[in-house]
Amino acid sequence: MRRGVKPAGPGEITYSSYLALDEILGAQRPESARLGVDAHDELLFIVVHQTYELWFKQILHELDRVQADFAERPVDDWRLGRMVHALRRIGAILKLGIAQIDVLETMTPQDFLDFRGLLSTSSGFQSLQFRLVETRLGLGSARRLLYEGKTVDADMSEAERAAYHAAETAPTLRDQLDAWLSRTPFVAEERYPFRKAYREAVIAMLRRERDDAHSAEQTDEAAAIDRAARAFEAIFEPDPKAGWSMSAKAVEAALFITVYRDMPALHMPASLLSALMDIDEAMALWRNRHALMVERMIGMRSGTGGSSGHDYLSRTAREHRVFGDLFRLSTYLIPRDSLPPLPPEIVRDMGFVYATPADRP
Numbered sequence: 001m002r003r004g005v006k007p008a009g010p011g012e013i014t015y016s017s018y019l020a021l022d023e024i025l026g027a028q029r030p031e032s033a034r035l036g037v038d039a040h041d042e043l044l045f046i047v048v049h050q051t052y053e054l055w056f057k058q059i060l061h062e063l064d065r066v067q068a069d070f071a072e073r074p075v076d077d078w079r080l081g082r083m084v085h086a087l088r089r090i091g092a093i094l095k096l097g098i099a100q101i102d103v104l105e106t107m108t109p110q111d112f113l114d115f116r117g118l119l120s121t122s123s124g125f126q127s128l129q130f131r132l133v134e135t136r137l138g139l140g141s142a143r144r145l146l147y148e149g150k151t152v153d154a155d156m157s158e159a160e161r162a163a164y165h166a167a168e169t170a171p172t173l174r175d176q177l178d179a180w181l182s183r184t185p186f187v188a189e190e191r192y193p194f195r196k197a198y199r200e201a202v203i204a205m206l207r208r209e210r211d212d213a214h215s216a217e218q219t220d221e222a223a224a225i226d227r228a229a230r231a232f233e234a235i236f237e238p239d240p241k242a243g244w245s246m247s248a249k250a251v252e253a254a255l256f257i258t259v260y261r262d263m264p265a266l267h268m269p270a271s272l273l274s275a276l277m278d279i280d281e282a283m284a285l286w287r288n289r290h291a292l293m294v295e296r297m298i299g300m301r302s303g304t305g306g307s308s309g310h311d312y313l314s315r316t317a318r319e320h321r322v323f324g325d326l327f328r329l330s331t332y333l334i335p336r337d338s339l340p341p342l343p344p345e346i347v348r349d350m351g352f353v354y355a356t357p358a359d360r361p
């Protein structure tokens with residue numbers, strides 16, 4: 001507590017004053033009420049949007065802390081627990097955001113038409129906080145779809161544009177993840193060159209499968225396995241032209257963490273990767289759900305913000321992914337029994353000292 005600042009005494013703070021309910025509950029101002037138009041559902045439309053904005057605020061608050069922790073070099077292992085916790089919270093909020101669409105969809109397209117014309121050119125497209133969430137996660141302007149040839153900051157106020165560009169020029173969560181992964185210990189050590197060992201294990205596994213296929217005279221399958229062997233190489237030389245966005249070092253470390261996630265030292269890093277995938281998945285689900293809702297509400301009409309509406313939105317669902325590389329890793333996983341065994345000294349180093357007997361395999 002700050003010096004000289006006293007906590008409120010009995011009766012000085014109430015439920016309503018603490019939550020600033022006068023301001024919050026006084027902040028729903030339907031245009032239909034102002035103009036004397038009968039549009040019962042405009043209040044729902046406003047409340048739902050405002051609720052989202054409050055949740056975006058909370059997400060940005062969580063990102064403040066996660067990004068500050070991630071900015072440490074090296075990242076403090078003691079912080080990983082609370083980083084994972086915050087990322088899981090963000091994922092839970094985003095899931096709530098998807099579920100919230102159910103409530104808005106109780107409004108029929110006809111109910112929406114009662115007041116849609118009063119919204120002028122305003123649109124969720126102009127939500128600064130949404131842009132900040134996307135941008136801070138890692139969706140840079142280079143990867144954004146243009147909307148009617150415009151960039152997302154086209155209709156922003158000066159202050160909004162400044163906030164948006166500050167987020168764009170700062171390291172994003174994806175940049176920070178890349179830098180952190182690239183420093184992962186154990187991945188490229190002399191005593192265990194993971195890349196070489198994994199490559200050999202993959203080839204051995206594919207050969208076994210190919211031999212089985214030959215014995216069963218399934219030559220097509222054998223040819224497919226040959227192709228798979230070549231495709232597997234992509235994991236070690238992730239090509240940005242083929243859609244990879246993380247550096248080769250980071251991809252290799254993410255693969256290492258994923259395949260050896262049972263090692264005690266990797267529990268938290270693996271949970272962190274899972275939490276980021278949950279966030280990416282929830283964002284993509286929200287985008288899809290929102291696009292479907294838009295189709296339901298306005299069909300193929302263009303949006304109040306001027307975009308092609310449903311078409312633009314469903315393309316963002318496909319293309320505005322931030323942690324897609326983590327999903328692509330699954331293409332390159334091999335069963336546990338084909339994994340290259342880790343040398344015992346690495347197993348020991350990655351175990352909890354008090355729990356792992358030195359002679360554990």
Ligand code: HEM
Nearest residue numbers: 049052123124125127130294297303304305306307309316
């Ligand atoms: C009846 C309900 C809704 C309709 C018909 C609708 C319609 C649209 C349309 C057509 C767009 C594309 C831009 C444009 O041309 O305006 C859009 C974008 C957007 N809307 Fe909605 N929306 C609805 C509800 C919501 C809600 C509840 C939110 C929550 C904040 C929201 C957030 C957004 C965001 C963030 C974008 C930008 C998406 C992007 O560029 O990737 N919308 N909306």
